[in-house]
Amino acid sequence: MPVFECPTCGKELRVERREDAPYRPFCCRRCKLVDLGRWLDGTYCISEPLTGSFPETPKAAEDED
Template sequence: MSCPGCGKPTQKTFRPFCSKRCADVDLGRWMNGDYALPSQDPDDEERVAEELAQQITRPH
């Protein structure tokens, strides 16, 4: 099995990654929403539109 981050062989300690660095990079991607799937739920779209409208009117 190879590391999904860089393709190097995995290490037992960090499986499925090769190192703590690759595991941390992957965690960062999850936390930033890079792996998120777009929602088709109309309620989600309305909520996002409301949040964007609030951000535009909110003073910095």
């Protein structure tokens, strides 16, 4: 039986199937929302610049005139 730990509260969960843990990797909806809130308020961030090739940002319509 797979075991995983909720990244928000640390609770250990054991599930037979993925469907048994709808909020995976979180243990519940609350922990999922706490994590989202941390991203939104800036507690979590990507601290290093992204590397690789990315498509150019499309120019605004008024810039094309």
